[in-house]
Amino acid sequence: MFSKEDNERLTRVGPGTPMGKAMRRFWIPFLMPEELSERDGTPLRVRLLGEDLIAFRDTEGRLGLLERYCPHRRVDLYFGRNEQCGLRCVYHGWKFDIKGNIVDMPAEPANSTLKDELKITAYPIVEWGGLIWAYMGDPECMPEVPPEIEWGVVPPAHRHITKRLQETNFAQGVEGGIDSSHVGILHSVLNEDTQMPFRQRQISPNLAIPYLASDTAPRFFVRHTDYGMAIGARRNATDEEYYWRITQFLAPFYTMIAPNKAGGPIMGHAWVPIDDHNCWLFTMTWNAQRPLEAHELDHGGVHAQVVPDGSYRPLINRTNDYRIDRDAQRLRSSTGIDSIGMQDTAIQESMGTIVDRSRENLGSGDAAIVGFRKSLLRMTDGLEAGQGPMSPLHPEWYRVRSVAIVLAKGVDFIEGATDQLKAISPEDMQSEVRHG
Ligand code: FES
Ligand SMILES: [Fe+2]
Structure with missing residues (x-):
């Protein structure tokens, strides 16, 4: 059970609050x-x-x-x-x-x-x-430089970053970002035959991903790391192999989701606290090996379009019920809401700006959410005991990636994917920080 007190500690970011003090080290x-x-x-x-x-x-x-x-x-x-x-x-x-x-x-x-x-x-x-x-x-x-996250290290033509306002606490956003078990439900596309039951009408939102459709109930494994957490979602592939999708959480508010195909662009997010009730959601698409192609900029999918007035408020937002189309919901998709990114924002905002975590009932698919809360609360406990967070002082710890990989059964997912999980470094790219 997550107490109301822990919920306060997790979500309050103003000056003098435990999380606010920890965030101010980054x-x-x-x-x-x-x-x-x-x-x-x-x-x-x-x-x-x-x-x-x-x-x-x-x-x-x-x-x-x-x-x-x-x-x-x-x-x-x-x-x-x-x-x-x-x-x-x-x-x-x-x-x-x-x-x-x-x-x-x-x-x-x-x-x-x-x-x-x-x-x-x-x-x-x-x-x-x-x-x-x-x-x-x-x-x-003060750390000398920001965390060396790969989207920051690559040349500008290799990355695409957009920004939008999300009307929730930052932690609610991160929890949505690492919640792999919603992907096949919230974002599912439907077969238009309404005579069939919902579960049989669901089509994976991304058929490009192998094994997603053949094993819809992955098992989740959480590994705490020095930068945050690696989350392995394991699906059956063959008699001898598992298909792993490894999502990263990097303290205090970054996530990375696995690419759909090897060598394809990776996506990540940052949920930056404006205050207790609002955050900036930065969405990143990048490819370390090559510049992005026009079709990979993806405005209709995970990057959302915003009102062009400097507010960064999405066009589809709370005040217009995210333009939910009930016919589309009956026939074609779980939500009737356009674009994957806004489907996420809609359900995260629907919980209220700070969800009452003491009233949840968590299941086995929520292991990563529990791990995230523990890791951030441990950071605030450490700071109060005189031990500030170490990760801001080690920008090189952030040189990791998310991956999708097939591994033999019995192989540990972190060990099996060691090489694939390594990101490029600023030395490789000669990327420089400009002060002031
Ligand atoms: S209020 Fe007097 S100078 Fe700013
Ligand atoms: Fe999602």
Whole structure:
């Protein structure tokens, strides 16, 4: 049983909360580069880990992320003037640089020392891997670079990243991402013969995947690792072999799902907490070996289309009931909702923004969900006992992949897939982190 107290610990991310403190030990991806491309351009309102912030690109092209409200009399710096290497509050003219120093106070006497005594909260930012990242924790614990996840390491033409708003807590998203047992149900396509019972009408959403249709009740195996967790879903293949699909969970909120065919693109997600009730869902498609082809960008499937107004709200969303089509649901699909990605978001949002985990009844297909909760709660317990999470300090631990592989029965799935689970490294790719 998952207690209400544990549910609070798992889901609350604001300053001072156990999970909020643990999250603040990691670099957090939060913006697409195009959101903040212009020097001295419009500042951007940001909400991250429950804090209200303002982001801007200064005259030199450097990025700043400051507390949203002016330390003088709390004016919203969104209305500030982005000029000559700083953001100026337009009320009394206090001006802040990207490091949080106050560089001008025009309404104070020239000999005032107030300028040197005060600062505004400022968080370091880096650009890497096709995203903009922030570090919001204790400066002494700051990792040098973000985790070396493969989609970040590959050249830009090898990856495709999209962003959308999901109106749930981050943990609810991760739990959907590692929940392999829903795939053949939620996402199933139906044979249109309505005379047949539902179970016989179900067609696997992806017939390209061998053995998915022939064994619909896989067994799940969870292996805790130094970066998070590897989840093996085992299906019967032949008399001597099993078909394994290995999904990765990488702390604190990344997932990777197995490719449909060897050498094909891999997909991953990041559920980044905006606050307790909302998260940014970044979806990644990448291929380490070659650039992606146009048909692999997949906007209708797992990447969702969003309202083009900077809100990143999906076109299909809660307010229009995800455009559920009841005829399509009767005839052609489990849900009647268009696109796999929005089917996931719809059911995750339908639970409410923070599901009451004390009222669930878990089954054997939920082993990965239980493993995820344990691993994150262990991280918060460790931090409270004085042992901060180690994974942010070891970006190289994140050099792993998800895989699909046929192995002889009796072979351990991690040992059998050791080579296939290895991702490329930044040294292979000469990928560099750009600071500030
Ligand atoms: S409120 Fe910002 S300078 Fe006075
Ligand atoms: Fe799904």
